Amino acid sequence: MTDEDKAYLRTQIAEVSLFRNFAADELERLLPYLELESYDDNTILFKEGDRGDYLCIALEGTIEIRKESISNKQTVIAKFGRGSIV
Known part of the structure; x- marks a missing residue:
């Protein structure tokens, strides 16, 4: 760094x-x-069921939590902005 x-x-x-x-x-x-770390738009940081051994802090931009249905439709269930911890 x-x-x-x-x-x-x-x-x-x-x-x-x-x-x-x-x-x-x-x-x-x-x-x-x-x-x-910096990510491009629509980058998947982790998926449901992944082991949670770190946390993310949004310093810029937005983090979305999405849920995928059986028919592969994604629904945004939460949005986190600057200063949020996910």
């Missing part, structure tokens, strides 16, 4: 509700455990 990425994450994470009351040194200790 570049120094620029770390600086970006420091400012963005400080605004997320889960971390809002963390002190600067506590946020700094989180950085080695974070990964900054």
